Amino acid sequence: MPVMNDYLPLARFSFGMGDRFGHQGRAQLGACVKAAALGVDFIPVWNKSNREHAFIGTEPASVRAEADAAVEALGWTKPYHVDADHIRLETVDRFIVPSDFFTIDVADSIGKPAAAADVKAFVDRHPELVGSVSIPRIDRPFEITRAEAERVANTFLLAAQDAARIYRRIRDAKGAASFITEVSMDETDSPQTPPELLILAALADEGIPLQTIAPKFTGRFNKGVDYVGDLKQFEREFNEDLAVIAFAVRRFGLPPSLKLSVHSGSDKFSIYGPIRRALAAFDAGVHLKTAGTTWLEELIGLAEAGGDGLDIAREIYAYAIGRVDEFCAPYAAVIDIDQSKLPAATAVNGWSATQFTDALRHDPRNPGFNPSFRQLLHVSFKVAAGMGERYLSALAKHEAVIARNVTENLYERHMKPLLAGP
Ligand SMILES: [Zn+2]
Numbered sequence: 353m354p355v356m357n358d359y360l361p362l363a364r365f366s367f368g369m370g371d372r373f374g375h376q377g378r379a380q381l382g383a384c385v386k387a388a389a390l391g392v393d394f395i396p397v398w399n400k401s402n403r404e405h406a407f408i409g410t411e412p413a414s415v416r417a418e419a420d421a422a423v424e425a426l427g428w429t430k431p432y433h434v435d436a437d438h439i440r441l442e443t444v445d446r447f448i449v450p451s452d453f454f455t456i457d458v459a460d461s462i463g464k465p466a467a468a469a470d471v472k473a474f475v476d477r478h479p480e481l482v483g484s485v486s487i488p489r490i491d492r493p494f495e496i497t498r499a500e501a502e503r504v505a506n507t508f509l510l511a512a513q514d515a516a517r518i519y520r521r522i523r524d525a526k527g528a529a530s531f532i533t534e535v536s537m538d539e540t541d542s543p544q545t546p547p548e549l550l551i552l553a554a555l556a557d558e559g560i561p562l563q564t565i566a567p568k569f570t571g572r573f574n575k576g577v578d579y580v581g582d583l584k585q586f587e588r589e590f591n592e593d594l595a596v597i598a599f600a601v602r603r604f605g606l607p608p609s610l611k612l613s614v615h616s617g618s619d620k621f622s623i624y625g626p627i628r629r630a631l632a633a634f635d636a637g638v639h640l641k642t643a644g645t646t647w648l649e650e651l652i653g654l655a656e657a658g659g660d661g662l663d664i665a666r667e668i669y670a671y672a673i674g675r676v677d678e679f680c681a682p683y684a685a686v687i688d689i690d691q692s693k694l695p696a697a698t699a700v701n702g703w704s705a706t707q708f709t710d711a712l713r714h715d716p717r718n719p720g721f722n723p724s725f726r727q728l729l730h731v732s733f734k735v736a737a738g739m740g741e742r743y744l745s746a747l748a749k750h751e752a753v754i755a756r757n758v759t760e761n762l763y764e765r766h767m768k769p770l771l772a773g774p
Pocket of ligand 1: 438536539566
């Protein structure tokens with residue numbers, strides 16, 4: 353078994369954060385600075401997908417520039433990374449120079465059959481994955497017939513081959529030791545079962561020094577709001593996933609830093625406890641990926657500032673409420689908006705700053721909190737993009753109040769419960 357050692361190592365705890373408009377890098381890094389005081393390092397990873405760049409009209413190099421500037425301004429001396437999020441072979445090229453973390457999205461290839469000879473060769477190569485397969489710390493063995501192993505191979509082998517093509521393109525361009533590889537499967541229809549996570553064997557066969565894998569977990573990971581699903585089942589599956597990863601590292605020679613990546617990880621307050629307990633039990637790390645939660649803090653900060661800031665926040669809502677169906681359609685799988693709970697634009701135009709921030713800020717104990725209002729604004733960032741300079745200059749003008757909200761949201765509501773508990 354060849355041991356993989358040619359890669360840029362990723363720390364045990366890493367925190368992905370997105371910044372649609374590129375103004376909150378310092379405030380986001382400020383949350384990592386505060387987290388260091390808890391005695392654990394959350395290594396910052398700035399992520400932006402090709403899709404987001406297209407919506408906002410930005411280039412991947414802008415994320416590198418923002419990260420470098422934030423690190424310089426705060427005197428951050430630990431590692432930090434720039435993640436080309438959800439890239440594919442046809443979109444990777446312009447990310448290669450500015451990024452050192454690549455989230456290779458193979459969702460489109462999952463379920464498409466690989467060449468029959470490749471499937472046969474894979475199952476022949478892995479007799480340990482057929483029969484009664486015991487994975488330490490999973491209480492019952494998996495009984496896997498050859499036919500089932502072939503089914504799993506047929507579901508995932510092409511995806512692993514695809515990931516390898518993308519990995520090699522990046523490696524050949526910038527050198528294996530200069531980047532981190534993640535493979536994401538979260539944007540698929542059904543969650544992967546622990547035996548299906550043995551796609552890790554196929555990724556190892558391809559020589560990919562994988563350090564994070566983003567499975568689709570059970571339950572709903574709606575944008576910007578809490579987890580919806582069976583918490584007990586989530587906890588059991590998360591623990592089983594950790595067991596499979598530990599097994600795969602030993603059995604297939606994957607990097608010892610390999611860990612789970614939780615996408616749409618912001619605002620999932622009810623699973624942070626189960627995740628924290630599982631990580632402690634397995635002595636494991638995690639990558640938590642967030643993005644849009646920071647854009648909502650920009651809106652909260654603008655509203656809190658009052659005056660022209662509050663005007664912009666109300667205007668964005670008024671525009672969005674007029675186009676609910678259009679705005680929500682692309683996100684149907686990742687939002688649950690109750691349209692009857694959406695206030696009319698005329699009502700919101702009469703709201704005070706506090707009424708607006710109470711409805712928007714993710715504090716479920718606040719009686720004014722309105723998750724439908726929050727989710728609609730989550731998917732409405734294109735309205736702000738359309739405002740152009742007016743929006744950006746408001747961000748600059750109200751920087752102090754916005755930054756306070758951005759830092760507090762990431763630190764108090766995300767990093768602290770994950771690392772230290774409530
Ligand atoms: Zn994702």
